[in-house]
Amino acid sequence: MNSNDQHELFQQFPQLKEVANQHTVLWENTNWLAKPTTSLFSLQEVEEAQETLLRFSSYLKVTFPELMKSDGLIESSIKSIPAMKQALEEVFGVTIPGQLLVKCDHALPISGSIKARGGVYEVLKHAERLALASGKLKEEDNYAVLATEEWQTFFQQYTIAVGSTGNLGLSIGIMGKKLGFNVVVHMSSDAKEWKKAMLREKGATVIEYQADYSVAVEQGRQEAVQDPMCHFIDDENSKDLFAGYAVAAKRLKDQLEEADIAVDKAHPLFVYLPCGVGGGPGGVAYGLRELFGEHVHIFFAEPVASPCMTIGLMTGLHDAISVEDIGLNNKTEADGLAVGRASKFVGKVMEHYISGCYTVTDQELFTSLSLAMEREGLFLEPSAHAGMFGASRLWQKGQSYLEKHSLVNHMDQATHLVWATGGSMVPSAMRTAYLAKR
Numbered sequence: 001m002n003s004n005d006q007h008e009l010f011q012q013f014p015q016l017k018e019v020a021n022q023h024t025v026l027w028e029n030t031n032w033l034a035k036p037t038t039s040l041f042s043l044q045e046v047e048e049a050q051e052t053l054l055r056f057s058s059y060l061k062v063t064f065p066e067l068m069k070s071d072g073l074i075e076s077s078i079k080s081i082p083a084m085k086q087a088l089e090e091v092f093g094v095t096i097p098g099q100l101l102v103k104c105d106h107a108l109p110i111s112g113s114i115k116a117r118g119g120v121y122e123v124l125k126h127a128e129r130l131a132l133a134s135g136k137l138k139e140e141d142n143y144a145v146l147a148t149e150e151w152q153t154f155f156q157q158y159t160i161a162v163g164s165t166g167n168l169g170l171s172i173g174i175m176g177k178k179l180g181f182n183v184v185v186h187m188s189s190d191a192k193e194w195k196k197a198m199l200r201e202k203g204a205t206v207i208e209y210q211a212d213y214s215v216a217v218e219q220g221r222q223e224a225v226q227d228p229m230c231h232f233i234d235d236e237n238s239k240d241l242f243a244g245y246a247v248a249a250k251r252l253k254d255q256l257e258e259a260d261i262a263v264d265k266a267h268p269l270f271v272y273l274p275c276g277v278g279g280g281p282g283g284v285a286y287g288l289r290e291l292f293g294e295h296v297h298i299f300f301a302e303p304v305a306s307p308c309m310t311i312g313l314m315t316g317l318h319d320a321i322s323v324e325d326i327g328l329n330n331k332t333e334a335d336g337l338a339v340g341r342a343s344k345f346v347g348k349v350m351e352h353y354i355s356g357c358y359t360v361t362d363q364e365l366f367t368s369l370s371l372a373m374e375r376e377g378l379f380l381e382p383s384a385h386a387g388m389f390g391a392s393r394l395w396q397k398g399q400s401y402l403e404k405h406s407l408v409n410h411m412d413q414a415t416h417l418v419w420a421t422g423g424s425m426v427p428s429a430m431r432t433a434y435l436a437k438r
């Protein structure tokens with residue numbers, strides 16, 4: 001993008017200038033619709049994902065004993081965090097009306113991040129497709145049979161490749177290697193050493209780049225194209241990933257009902273999702289809007305140096321604008337969110353679905369990381385803390401949104417759900433280092 005284009009964009013979108021200056025902003029989506037629809041994706045794909053995951057539950061129970069107690073379902077709990085709410089109010093001098101909950105995807109089985117939804121699903125779907133096509137497996141079979149050596153040998157003929165900042169690679173690697181696939185993970189420079197080491201230990205091939213996520217994805221895509229036995233998991237475009245993430249919505253609805261938490265006009269639900277390329281938060285947002293309609297208000301959270309979804313939606317340019325185009329360097333300690341260019345597919349779908357986006361500083365993430373540990377005994381990786389600032393940003397900078405949607409009088413009955421996207425696999429030395437950064 002040349003400086004003329006940049007200048008014009010800043011004129012047209014004054015808030016973009018604030019984003020370029022790394023101010024923390026709340027961008028309100030004026031294209032939000034009460035009943036959004038999209039031609040790019042259908043609910044049927046989510047239902048298929050649900051069914052596929054169910055067929056694999058017997059296999060997952062055998063291969064990941066931690067899944068015994070959930071009968072093979074990969075799910076996390078919701079938890080109230082009143083002490084964290086109080087700490088945020090004290091330390092940041094903000095008000096958070098309503099209750100603060102956390103969705104514990106940091107504790108998801110298999111890979112300890114939200115990627116255990118989308119990433120695991122796409123690997124399973126691919127494995128099922130190959131197995132069914134071989135004629136040796138039928139949909140009615142007990143999939144536990146896939147844990148046998150015979151099937152491992154079968155999957156060894158095939159390769160799965162992926163580009164990642166860390167957690168997606170980890171999920172694909174763990175699940176893919178368990179089945180017997182060759183796995184090649186193209187890692188961006190942000191990826192943490194321990195994630196690469198763990199993958200290599202599981203037998204995956206890790207290729208490192210001294211470049212950011214977009215480059216790692218592109219390299220992976222190109223290498224995979226040349227190999228007919230290789231399936232590339234395309235984080236920038238994959239509808240399977242999106243469908244896997246979207247399955248979370250129905251499960252959350254059941255959990256809220258079980259906890260007697262109403263979601264309706266008088267009890268609005270606000271959900272804050274850390275956003276990288278957009279697939280994870282996008283899938284969840286899609287599912288939630290389908291189920292809760294206008295009573296759920298969804299905000300994506302991004303680091304001030306990597307606000308790709310914020311600027312893509314704000315300008316309507318989606319993947320045609322990168323954070324570098326407005327002078328940002330895409331350098332953040334929130335490695336899961338270090339993405340400079342958003343998914344075009346997800347950005348397009350989200351146009352009418354989400355309420356807005358906001359940005360956070362790395363320092364805020366580390367302060368929150370310490371507070372959550374101290375007050376709630378809750379450890380989340382830095383990326384996952386981006387969601388903690390949603391309720392306060394909204395209250396401080398989003399009064400016009402609350403007024404426009406007649407929410408002001410209902411805020412005391414509001415539920416704020418912070419989507420905790422990762423953290424349970426972070427090694428203890430790394431935790432200590434993070435905790436020291438407050």
Ligand SMILES: *Cc1c(COP(=O)(O)O)cnc(C)c1O
Nearest residue numbers: 167276277278279280336421422
């Ligand atoms: C991947 C990831 C996200 C965001 O998901 P995207 O699909 O990249 O938008 C958020 N938090 C953590 C910890 C992640 O690993």
